Amino acid sequence: MENWEQALAARNDLNVYGDNALGLFALALRYQIDDLHSVAAESITDGSDDKKCDILHIDLEEEIAVIAQCYTCAKQKQSAPANKASDLNTAIGWLLQRQLKDLPVRLKQLAQELRTAIEDGQIRHLQFWYIHNLPESDNVKNELKTVEASAKAALTSMTNASKVQVSAHEVGRGRFEEWYNDTLSPILVSDTIEIEIEGGFEVKGDNWRAYVAPIPARVLSILYRKHKSKLFSANVRDYLGSRKSDANINNGIKKSAETSPGDFWVYNNGITVLVNSFELIKKGKKNKLKINGISIVNGAQTTGAIGSLGKLPNHRVMVPARFVQAPDSELVRNVIQFNNSQNKITASDFRSTDRIQKRLKEQIAQIIDAEYEGGRRGGHSDVISRSKKLLPSYTVGQALxxxxxxxxxxxxxxxNIWVSDKLYARYFPEDVTGAHVVFAYSLLRAVEEEKQELVVKFKAKPNSLTSQEDTLLEYFRHRGSTYLLVSAIAGALETIIGHKIPNRFKTSFDDKTSPVEGARYWSQIVKVTSPFSPQLSEAFSDGLKNSEKVNTAQNTFRSLVQATSVANSSVFQKFKKYVSISKK
Known part of the structure; x- marks a missing residue:
């Protein structure tokens, strides 16, 4: 059994997804996703009539969409069946070309969001994956060339299609091993780069060596435009973006690079770069630093700001840089940690070190079977060996x-919840507590579990669902439906517990309630209120984008919860006993 197979076997929490577990695992490895259950709730199609599309993963922030066909073989064979790869042509026809009214209900919402995102210019990379657990083959590769051509042809009639990069990939044993190995190394960009330098010096330690020199900002700009976030694979955060505000450091970096190129070197703190190796090449009066592998562990904001300029920076813009070669993995971890924790952190910088996240991390550590990383995506290892106790930071932000x-x-x-000062302050105010985080997070998990129960029941025996369950499953097929139902239930919390709540951040279970137990408490509330979810469907008329429609739909939902409160009083009273409202 290869390393990636052992890692997949360890993720027994994915077993409930059947063959699609392999697809989810592939997404985790490729895109460093540490909460696959929320991804599964949005991305997995839920029936036999899926038109050869098992997974449709859309990430508008990353500007990607992945359409996947998954196949798992119990026996070892030389290659996967090529006809399964050609099945992706069927998915293309249904998702991109057929009229929406002709699509099965379970695909209609997915296809509509994909087409809208493409037409709105929100998708830059459209990928088709044939995912399996067998060796790759030329037969499959040839079939995928046809898939790629079919997808490009299907896009020609769509607005902004020319901006979409289309590719088809076979994700088999070789690709899994490659992606798995990438997660073990903090350096994902393996390019060999030669940088012209003027001056510089080498420093050595017991088990490391480094080279310090000013480098042209143009080098960073070119690297960023080529590799984007992969350039920061060892960093605690990617580039945070810039706004036209004097208080925003990234905007200041861009401004000084444009207006004071000759002085940029003295204005900027510089960057620290992990490399696999480096050597100095001397050629007459010109020296070159030859680097193999690169990951910027400190200086993501400098690099991103320079790379985001409208054109290459002036040749006079120089950046202080040090290149560190450290073969010891423990030393590498320390380099990453200390380079991102010794300077004062501002509100627009790394959230993972601010006092609110530190406090939440400490408080959640005191709760049974709960862990929290405090404002970060999981580390490289978390996507392959995720702790069952972990509350992923991005999911926590979404739940709140x-x-x-x-x-x-x-x-x-x-x-953006983590990047925007305004949004961050809204969902992580001074009075947020670890217990409240668990309260909100466990409601999201309870809603996701309710959807998964329906999906499993439908797949096992489609005709076994009641009319009410059919209607609820149709609601859950809307992308974003779990978050909308969480919001609607939370909005009806006063009715559920029977009295006014001045500040919803003061609500929680007791400090001993684990996320799993909290989800169990919420589950009965979800079961008695979810039948009203069809009243929320109007909010999806143009995707989950219109706050006014959301508010109107939630008001109707809340009225129905109120109207049935007497009938559900026993459930509500039982739940109320678990709820605590702090007066501090």
Whole structure:
């Protein structure tokens, strides 16, 4: 059994997804996703009539869409069946070409969102994956060339299609091993780069060596435009973006690069770069630093700001840089940690070190079977060996946004919750507590579990669902439906517990309640209120984007919860016993 297979076998939490577990695992390896259950709730199609599309993963922030066909073989064979790869042509026809009214209900919402995202210019990379657990083959490769051509042809009639890069990939044993190995190394960009330098010096330690020199900003700009976030694979955060504000450091970096190129070197703190190796090449009066492999562990904001300029920076713009070669993995971890924790952190910088996240991390550590990383995506190892106790930071942000009335933000802006000072302050205020995080997070998990139960029941025996369950499953087929239902239930919390709540951030279970137990408490509330979810469907008329429609739909939902409160009083009273409202 290869390393990636052992890692997949360890993720027994994915077994419930059947063959699609392999597809989810592939997404985790490729895109460093540490919460596959929320991805599964949005991306897996849920029936036999899926038109050869097992997974449709859309990430508007990354500007990607992945359409996948998954196949798992119990026996070892030389290659996967090529006809399964050609099945992706069927998926293309249904998702991109057929009239929406002709699509099965379970695909209609997915296809509509994909087409809208492409036409709105929100998708830059459209990928087709044939995912299996067998060796790759030329037969499959040839079939995927046809898939790629079919997809390009299907896009020609769509607005902004020329901006979409289309590719088809076989994700078999070789690709899995490659992606798995990438997760073990903090350096994902393996290019060999030669940089002209003027001056510089080498420094050596017991088990490391480094070279310090000013480098042209143009080098960073070219690297960033080529590799984007992969350039920061060892960093705690990617480039945070820039706004036209004097208080925003990234905008200041861009401004000084444009207006004071000759002085940039003295204005900037510089960058620290992990490399696999480096050597100095002397050629007459010109020296070159030859680097193999690169990951910027400190200086993501400098690099991103320079790379985001409208044109290459002036040749006079120089950046202080040090290149570190450290073969010891423990030393590498320390380099990454200390390079991102020794300087004062501002509100627009790394959230993972601010006092609110530190406090939440400490508080959640005291709760049974709960871990929290405090404002970060999981580390490289988390995507392959995720702790069952972990509350992923991005999911926590989404759960809090939904719980506090912003399902549009929860679904569409999961990264921006951490980047935007305004959004961050809204969902992580001074009075947020670890217990409240568990309260909101466990509601999201309870809703996702309710959807998964229906999906499993439908797949096992489609005709076994009641009319009410059919209607609820149709609601759940809307992308973003879980966040909207969380928001609607949280909005009806006063009715559920029977009295006014001045500040919803003060609500929680007790400090001993684990996320799993909390989800169990919420499950009965979800079961008695979810039948009203069809009243929320109007909010999806143009995707989950319109806050006014969301508010109107939630008001109707809340009225129905109120109207049935007497009938559900026993359930509500039982739940109320678990709820605590702090007066501090």
């Amino acid at each position: 946004a939904a719980f506090h009335g912003d399902p549009v933000v929860a679904y569409n802006q999961k990264s």
